[in-house]
Amino acid sequence: MACLCEAMAGEDAHLSPICIGNLWIFQDLEKEELVALSRDAKRQQLEKGALVFRQGDPADEMFLIKAGRIRLDKVFEDGSQLTLDIRKAGDFAGENMFAEEGTYPVSAVCMEDTMTCGFTRSQFEQAVLAYPNVGLQIIKTLSQQIDQLSSRVGSLATPSIEDRLFRVLSNVAREHGKTGEQGHVIRFPLTHEDLSFLTGAHRVSITRAMKALKDAGKIILEDKKMILPQLSVA
Amino acid sequence: MACLCEAMAGEDAHLSPICIGNLWIFQDLEKEELVALSRDAKRQQLEKGALVFRQGDPADEMFLIKAGRIRLDKVFEDGSQLTLDIRKAGDFAGENMFAEEGTYPVSAVCMEDTMTCGFTRSQFEQAVLAYPNVGLQIIKTLSQQIDQLSSRVGSLATPSIEDRLFRVLSNVAREHGKTGEQGHVIRFPLTHEDLSFLTGAHRVSITRAMKALKDAGKIILEDKKMILPQLSVA
DNA sequence: GTTCTTGTGTAGCACCTGCTACAACCCCGT
DNA sequence: ACGGGGTTGTAGCAGGTGCTACACAAGAAC
Numbered sequence A, B: 001m002a003c004l005c006e007a008m009a010g011e012d013a014h015l016s017p018i019c020i021g022n023l024w025i026f027q028d029l030e031k032e033e034l035v036a037l038s039r040d041a042k043r044q045q046l047e048k049g050a051l052v053f054r055q056g057d058p059a060d061e062m063f064l065i066k067a068g069r070i071r072l073d074k075v076f077e078d079g080s081q082l083t084l085d086i087r088k089a090g091d092f093a094g095e096n097m098f099a100e101e102g103t104y105p106v107s108a109v110c111m112e113d114t115m116t117c118g119f120t121r122s123q124f125e126q127a128v129l130a131y132p133n134v135g136l137q138i139i140k141t142l143s144q145q146i147d148q149l150s151s152r153v154g155s156l157a158t159p160s161i162e163d164r165l166f167r168v169l170s171n172v173a174r175e176h177g178k179t180g181e182q183g184h185v186i187r188f189p190l191t192h193e194d195l196s197f198l199t200g201a202h203r204v205s206i207t208r209a210m211k212a213l214k215d216a217g218k219i220i221l222e223d224k225k226m227i228l229p230q231l232s233v234a
Numbered sequence C: 001g002t003t004c005t006t007g008t009g010t011a012g013c014a015c016c017t018g019c020t021a022c023a024a025c026c027c028c029g030t
Numbered sequence D: 001a002c003g004g005g006g007t008t009g010t011a012g013c014a015g016g017t018g019c020t021a022c023a024c025a026a027g028a029a030c
Helices: A004-009 A031-040 A121-130 A132-157 A161-176 A192-199 A203-215 B004-009 B031-040 B121-130 B132-157 B161-176 B192-199 B203-215
Strands: A042-046 A051-053 A061-067 A069-075 A081-088 A107-110 A114-120 A178-180 A183-186 A220-222 A225-228 B042-046 B051-053 B061-067 B069-075 B081-088 B107-110 B114-120 B178-180 B183-186 B220-222 B225-228
Touching: A042 A051, A042 A061, A051 A061, A061 A121, A081 A132, A081 A161, A081 A192, A081 B132, A114 A121, A121 A132, A121 B132, A132 A161, A132 B081, A132 B121, A132 B132, A161 A183, A161 A192, A161 A203, A161 A225, A192 A203, B042 B051, B042 B061, B051 B061, B061 B121, B081 B132, B081 B161, B081 B192, B114 B121, B121 B132, B132 B161, B161 B183, B161 B192, B161 B203, B161 B225, B192 B203
Parallel strands: none
Antiparallel strands: A042 A114, A051 A107, A061 A114, A069 A081, A069 A107, A178 A183, A183 A225, A220 A225, B042 B114, B051 B107, B061 B114, B069 B081, B069 B107, B178 B183, B183 B225, B220 B225
16 A cells, blocks of 8 residues: 655655554554545654654644654653653654543654654544454553563662663663664664663763773764664573 | 452452442443353452562463552562552553563562452453453553553652652552542551662662651651642642 | 854762661560 | 561661763854
8 A cells, every 4th residue: 555654755755664554553454444544644744853742732642653763751840851762663652642631741852853644532543443453452562561661660760870871771772773793783872961861860970871881891882873782682 | 230259259358349340441341241251250369478470470361459459569680679560459460461472571469468350361352352442441541551650760760769759659649549638648558668669779768768758747657557748739 | 264052071079879787666476 | 475577767888979060072053
């Protein structure tokens, strides 16, 4: 099935091969349904730094990331900020719309130029009711997210910043990294400030910990890439 | 509908009013279906300290907590231990069985004498396929869990133990507490060791932080209950 | 090139936390 | 009443972390 996104983005865009048309979640939908969903989906092109949605906004839409990378930031009552997750092309953002409450608990910030494909809650609910297997697929996806979040909770509970940082980097590498000869490789830049929001640690402490990890050989910096040699097994 | 659990547990048991028969998740099931599910469900009575399931065990069953309280513990590669969540009567445990992998990522420990009602993955999948709305309900539940976990990630990112502890207690109070005149009240005992596993902090640091919170008037200890006065609004 | 911005590295200090050790306490069963 | 196990509280020390301030490097904009 032809993907409308390609037509919109142009030929030069690096789109995720995953389109609503061939997305595994919708594998059981009938052709007419797919066409309908695909037609109604709202495409959006956003450049680096733009917000897909803002924490506190009413949540009635969910986004498939066609290209780019999105950071999920949460600001707490005391003003502290934290990055809960980083999503890549093929992932979702805004799945919180399933909950009844109706506001996004985080802000979605584009870390790169990004293209999204949006669906409303009602579109999804109709799809689930018509094709129960769609529901099962989503349930599995959400379960996996819970697993990831649990592991993230574990990372943050580590007292030592160095260990904490390494765990966070390992998670990022597993999610976004490609497995090279030397281990997992993170191919996009993460500033020390980014990492401080991911670990909940002070920026300067990150610099210290990074130096320690480099000296210990646990990470290798090349160009703008980061290599985690010890992660080859996991 | 009569609840088979009551017959099993006896009249004196303090059961959750929520039974598989009247559980909101299954509100749309036909009577025969309910009877079938209810009949096939495996009841289990466990005393304090017992394990419902163990981290690493193959996960093909999910448990509705009829009575009691269950702690979800995770042990990490480095040996450190952490309590990810506390579930009460009416909640689920083991929803990770939805993910494909097939092993529980945590251990479920009974904090009190507990009664559970177990369902297998296939039972659930059949129910979802037959009654799509069941799938929607589960999706919403899982979404809410993701929200909770996110807030937990935020709690653990706080550098100050005192703040971290207070956030953790607030979460527990919101989940398990009853709203009294003075604010939220936690009615079951939590040892400092329990709290250290919940916050990822040293036991002695918990004692220090508890003292500070008491002195600051943020928490009040009475008998075995804990009162959070400032949480009246949230 | 120059300037501005953003990111990185270093230094030093106050404070907090982890850790060990031990004392006091409470509850429970004998 | 008397132990005994588990829980809570106190003390002191070493080390790590947060924080501020500043110097330096890299890259973008002009």
